[in-house]
Amino acid sequence: MGASNHEDCIVTHIMNIENDQCNLEQATTQEKMEFSKNVQRLPVYTLPFNLFADDTSGNKSKQWNSYHVLSIQLSGLPVQEKDKLKNIHFISTSNIVQPNDLLRPIINELKSCNEGVRLLDASTGEDVIVRPQVSIGIFDCVMASKMSNHLGATANRPCRVCNIDKASLNQTGELRTKDNVQETIKQINLMETETERKKLRTETGIKEKNNCLLDVDTFCPYSDTPQDRLHTVLLNPNKNLLTEIMGIIDENDRQILQLSMDEFDWSSFERKLTPKSIKQHNSFIGRHCKIWVQVAPFHLARCKSLPIGYIKAYCLLSEITHMIYRQGPYTPEDLREMESSTRQFISQLKKLGSTLIKKQTIHYLLHIPEDIRKHGHSQGFQAEKFEEENGRIRMVQSFTNRHNPSADTVVHMAKQEVLRFLIDGGKWRDKGKAICQGGIAMRTLGQSASIQNYIYGRETQAIKAAGVLTNPVRDNNRHIVKKKISDLTITNTAITTYLHQLLGDRGISSDTTQGVFIPYKSMTARSLETVVEGSSVLYQDDENKIRTGLIKCLINVKLHMLPSVDVVEIQEYQADLIAGQRPLTDELFGCPVIHKTERHTFIKPQNIIQLVSVIHDCEGGKCNLKLVNKRYKIERSEVRKITSVFKCNNNHNTFFINRFRFTHNCKYVAI
Incomplete structure (x- = not known):
């Protein structure tokens, strides 16, 4: 906790509240009775949170100078909100104290909050009782072993979650529990010699060191630390x-x-x-x-x-x-x-x-x-976002004189948490009475892109508009290039037919061959991915069917006395279907097999759904290394050198849809 009222505030995504903790252990009998009466009149909320512990480097090189870091995040947030840095909150760090010792005062404070903490609900302006508790622990494999009294990979039972033997790691065993582990720790402590203790540690995979997480009633270090x-x-x-x-x-x-x-x-x-x-x-x-x-x-x-x-x-x-x-x-x-x-x-x-x-x-x-x-x-x-948050620890090192880096880092990070609380519109009680909030000027300034980028990194980027062409082609003088429609590589008949269909609803006819167009380099799909010429995409055709195709060109067509029209040319892919229903899949990869056709179609940019990863069949095309005379530029002179490059056989027209791409699932992709 900090020294000011602001630093005593707990920053959360759901409510912004002042920490007015009621420590019942140190209160008098009369204060306890008064607190009990007040609690009966106040709503009670349970506030589970995720605990993250990790070690990171304090150097920009990410080597040496190890720091142990503790952070938290509310468990009840939507999955999309958990992926944002603004919902991760710093707790403590040290380059000297071990993570379990660093965690002990936090666990002790949680125990003192078992009866609840009286806080301000910013949404209603009323006091509530909040009971915080650890929901899950997010650790890497090494840190998880430290937090669960596990010996690690050297033990005969190397899994920290179950009791499986080293010889049977291809299956799961009986799950570990806190009671069993605490009983094992007692047995180790009863051993008379170090040799006997070491033998039991190796056999069970348990170390007997003091672990404050074992004392938390609502948290189990074995079942509540999912695999990251x-x-x-x-x-x-x-x-x-x-x-x-x-x-x-x-x-x-x-x-x-x-x-x-x-x-x-x-x-x-x-x-x-x-x-x-x-x-x-x-x-x-x-x-x-x-x-x-x-x-x-x-x-x-x-x-x-x-x-x-x-x-x-x-x-x-x-x-x-x-x-x-x-x-x-x-x-x-x-x-x-x-x-x-x-x-x-x-x-x-x-x-x-x-x-x-x-x-x-x-x-x-x-x-x-x-x-x-x-x-x-x-x-x-x-753990990806928590790991990204560790970058703030390295950044803060430039503000310290290295004499007492842990304390300097904690103070600086605490001030940043207070700043985040204020610009997000957090509320608190001044001396336990009046409700206060940061000024309008501070909150407005805090929402600017520069301040948001400083506090949350590069997370706050400009919002893209789907279906919009971007980055027009420019000449050497940075002027936008305009060309005649007759210069298009596609047939004039095809583009003319499409434009007449597009403009026919208005009852307008025009000689499309006399128009001009502006070529573009990229556009934004519905998935907000950037699509360029040569990208394979999933798109919706005029019959509302989902198909796969190759982007050939992105143009904005301007006809005489008519509004401009954005047009995307697509070269279609076609799949080999089994029994006319499902696509043929490759035997080795299990990916749908497709072929590039000579059919071209024109669609609106708004019909581009997302990017699709399409892989050339190099095995069938016998693609291999070839020697080429490649040109290199060394300082101001050009040098040619015969070197090896990998070349795909463009005459082989078979491709695979990459079913391992995270952004799509080929079981649900219609071709």
């Missing part, structure tokens, strides 16, 4: 499997794997992987792993020296990751499918004789479906 998808799925199995594969393939396949990154169509992704990133795969962080797992099976299929079993294993891992990162609610069938795919993935690793089968992080995949059943969508207990 960032570390349990992306960073551990994904990176470990890629490292094992890179040690198997030969030098030629490593070169193919790196150079194929340049030829790959990244138009449906926010960022792309470069040849250097694959070469330095051990340095992958979350954003690299998230992209790689969505495209890995297609790139690895180009490696001739890699056993096909590893490609099948990566297909299963990509499928599991896609299920976990999918949008929308899960059905019981989805969770059963996730469990089945996870067991198939582990079984495939066992067939390959992979050493990954012995790692506890692979075993943790088996617990994710049950975590989702108990705690809801995996997005509700993700």
Whole structure:
């Protein structure tokens, strides 16, 4: 708690209230009776929150200078709101104190709030009683072991959630409970020698150190710490499997794997992987792993020296990751499918004789479906946004003199929390009576983009309008390029027919060949993704059917004395259908097979739904490395050098719809 009334305020998304805590343990008997009478007249709310604990670096290089960080977030927020930095609130940090010791005073304060805390409800202006409690803990694998008295991967029972033996990690065992763990701790403490204690620690996987979380009645460190998808799925199995594969393939396949990154169509992704990133795969962080797992099976299929079993294993891992990162609610069938795919993935690793089968992080995949059943969508207990919030800790280091960095950091972060409370319109009682609020000028200024970006990072970006063409083509003088319709590569008859259909409702006829058009480089789809020429998209045709096509051009047509019209030219894809109903799928990847047709159609930009990841069939097209005379620019001179590049066979017209792409699910994509 801070020293001022402002710093005593609890910042929440639901209510902004002043902390006027009633500490019953230190109150007199008369005060307790008075408090009890008041409580009977006030509404009581339970306020569950998610607790995040992590270690991060205080240096900009993200190396050394370790800080332990505690943050919280309200559990009852909608899933979309949990993905926003403004709903994550800093609690404490230290580069000296261990996380469990850092957490102890917070847990002690929560215990003192069991009878409730008298707070101000900003929506009604009335006092209420709030009972805060820990709902779930969001930790990475190492921190979760620390918070649950678990020994880690060195124990004979390496899972912190269940009691499974190290030799049976391909299945789940009896779940751990607080009572069983506390009984084990008592047995360890009763041992007379350190040798006996060490043997029991290794056998049970439990350490006897004091853990304040075991004293929280509403929280269990074993069932209420769901597996975080960032570390349990992306960073551990994904990176470990890629490292094992890179040690198997030969030098030629490593070169193919790196150079194929340049030829790959990244138009449906926010960022792309470069040849250097694959070469330095051990340095992958979350954003690299998230992209790689969505495209890995297609790139690895180009490696001739890699056993096909590893490609099948990566297909299963990509499928599991896609299920976990999918949008929308899960059905019981989805969770059963996730469990089945996870067991198939582990079984495939066992067939390959992979050493990954012995790692506890692979075993943790088996617990994710049950975590989702108990705690809801995996997005509700993700660590990505909390990890992003850790960047503020590194930023604050520039404001300290390094003499007492922990205290300086906590004070600075507390002031930022107070500032966030004030500009968000928070209310509090002045000396327990009058309700106060930040001034209108402060609240108005706080909503500006510059202030919001400073407080919440790059989260507050300009809102895009769907169906709008953006970024017109300009000449060397930065003037917008205008061309005649007769200069279009498409047939004049086709564009004329479409424009007459579009303008026919007004009873207007015009010679469209005399018009002009402005070419555009990009547009915004309904999903608010940026679409460019050459992107594959999902669109709605004139008959309201959902189809897949390739963007050929984006133009704004202006006819004489008529309003301008935005037009998108689409080259259609067609699927091979089985029995005229469902699309044919590839045997290895399980992806729908499509072909590019010669049919072109014209639609409104508003009919573009979203981007679709379409992958070329390089195996069928026999795509490989080719030598080309490539031009490089070194300082002011140009140098030509014969080098290898990966080239796709453009004469092979078969493609796959990437079913591992997080933004769409091919089971529901009509073609």
